[in-house]
Amino acid sequence: MTTEMTLSLRLLSPLALHRTRAGVQYVETLDYIPGTALRGALAEAYLAQHGEPDRVFEALFLSEQVRYGDLWPTIEDGPTTLIPATAQACKRHGLQHKNSFRDSLLDALSSHPADDRCPHPRCGEPLDKAGGGYLWDIQTVARLQPRSRLRVSTAIERSTGAIAREMLFTQHTLTGNLKDNSKKDLFFQGTLRLTDPTLRDELALLLNAGKLLFLGSGRSRGLGEVEIDSWQETTTDDSLSERWRRFNEVAQRAGGDPDKRYFSLTLLSRLALRDELLRPVLSQISPRHFGLSNGVEWACYPDSSRPVRFVDRVMVAGWNAAMGLPKTDTVALARGSVLLFWCAPSQEEAVLARLKEIEAEGVGERRNEGFGQIAVCYPIHNECWEGGR
Numbered sequence: 414m415t416t417e418m419t420l421s422l423r424l425l426s427p428l429a430l431h432r433t434r435a436g437v438q439y440v441e442t443l444d445y446i447p448g449t450a451l452r453g454a455l456a457e458a459y460l461a462q463h464g465e466p467d468r469v470f471e472a473l474f475l476s477e478q479v480r481y482g483d484l485w486p487t488i489e490d491g492p493t494t495l496i497p498a499t500a501q502a503c504k505r506h507g508l509q510h511k512n513s514f515r516d517s518l519l520d521a522l523s524s525h526p527a528d529d530r531c532p533h534p535r536c537g538e539p540l541d542k543a544g545g546g547y548l549w550d551i552q553t554v555a556r557l558q559p560r561s562r563l564r565v566s567t568a569i570e571r572s573t574g575a576i577a578r579e580m581l582f583t584q585h586t587l588t589g590n591l592k593d594n595s596k597k598d599l600f601f602q603g604t605l606r607l608t609d610p611t612l613r614d615e616l617a618l619l620l621n622a623g624k625l626l627f628l629g630s631g632r633s634r635g636l637g638e639v640e641i642d643s644w645q646e647t648t649t650d651d652s653l654s655e656r657w658r659r660f661n662e663v664a665q666r667a668g669g670d671p672d673k674r675y676f677s678l679t680l681l682s683r684l685a686l687r688d689e690l691l692r693p694v695l696s697q698i699s700p701r702h703f704g705l706s707n708g709v710e711w712a713c714y715p716d717s718s719r720p721v722r723f724v725d726r727v728m729v730a731g732w733n734a735a736m737g738l739p740k741t742d743t744v745a746l747a748r749g750s751v752l753l754f755w756c757a758p759s760q761e762e763a764v765l766a767r768l769k770e771i772e773a774e775g776v777g778e779r780r781n782e783g784f785g786q787i788a789v790c791y792p793i794h795n796e797c798w799e800g801g802r
C-alpha cells in the first residue's frame with residue numbers, strides 16, 4: 414500500500430537549478446524542481462535537526478522506500494499539465510494564437526492526416542512543434558510560465574573564499590512569479606510516495622518542523638530559499654479506466670483500427686532505463702521495457718512499420734546511489750516524450766492492471782529522486798486532438 418503526500422513549496426528567493434553540472438560560464442535554470450533537489454534539501458533539513466545520519470535517515474533518503482517526485486509550477490491547486498512532445502501550435506506566433514494549439518499524437522492513426530494550419534483570423538501559418546512548458550488549463554490553453562531572471566555573479570575562489578579575479582558568470586534563476594505579470598501566487602507542487610507506511614510519521618515530523626529549505630546552487634549568495642507552504646496526504650488517482658475509454662473513443666474517430674485498444678505512455682519525468690549490458694535504453698525502447706510484453710505492440714504509422722513515438726533525449730548528471738556519490742553524466746529519455754501502443758480487446762484487463770502499477774510505481778532507475786513517472790492516456794492527447802482544426 415502506497416501512501417502519497419502532496420507537497421507545496423513557495424520560493425522566498427530566486428532559485429538556480431542547473432540543467433547540467435556547473436563549470437560553464439553561462440548557465441540556464443530548469444523550470445521545475447527535480448526530485449533529486451527536493452530529496453537533498455529534505456536530507457539536509459533532517460541532519461540540521463538530528464545531527465548525524467541514523468536509521469531513519471537511511472530509510473527516508475537512501476532506501477527506495479520514499480520516492481521524491483519532481484515539483485512543477487502550479488497556481489490555485491489547479492492540475493498542471495506538461496505540454497508533451499506531440500503538441501503543436503502556430504509556427505509564427507506559437508501559443509499566442511491559442512486556437513492553433515493541438516495535440517498531434519492521434520494523427521498517426523490516420524492514413525490521410527490533414528494539413529493543419531493556424532485557424533487564427535488572417536494567419537494560416539503552418540503548425541509547428543510546441544512541446545515543453547506547462548498549461549494550467551488545457552481548455553483555455555492557459556500557459557504557466559515561471560519567470561526566470563538573468564543574474565551576473567562573481568565567482569568565489571574556493572581556496573581563499575575571496576572573489577576570484579576576472580571571473581564573472583551569468584546565471585538564470587527561477588522566481589516565484591509568472592511571466593505574464595499576473596498577480597497570482599505561484600507554487601511548486603509535487604508528490605512524495607511512501608512504500609513503507611511506518612515512515613509517514615517521520616516524514617510528517619520533518620515537514621512540519623523544517624519549514625525552510627534550501628535548494629539548488631548559489632546558496633552562499635542567498636539563492637534557493639524556499640518555504641514548505643503546505644502538505645497533505647492524498648489518494649491515488651484512480652481514473653485510469655475512464656481515461657483509457659475516452660482515449661480510445663477519440664482514437665477511433667482519428668482512424669484507429671476498431672479491433673485494437675490503443676494507449677499512450679507520456680513521460681512526466683526523465684526516464685533512465687538500462688539494458689542487460691547496462692547501456693542506456695533510448696531509441697530501442699519497446700513495450701517489454703515497461704513489463705508489457707504480453708500482447709502489447711507498437712502502434713505504427715499506416716504507410717510503414719515505423720512505430721509511433723516522439724522521444725527526446727536529455728543529459729543528466731550521474732549519481733551512484735550505492736556510494737552516494739556523483740558519477741559521469743548519462744543520457745535519459747526527456748520528460749514530455751510520448752509512445753503509442755495497442756493490445757487486443759481480450760488483453761485489456763491484464764494490460765490495465767500492469768498500467769496501473771506503472772503509474773503508481775514508476776519505471777526504471779532513480780525513481781526515489783523523481784525519475785520514471787509515467788501517465789497512461791494523458792488526457793491532453795485526446796482532449797486537444799481536434800483543437801486547432
Ligand SMILES: [Zn+2]
Nearest residue numbers: 503510531536
Ligand atoms: Zn497563427
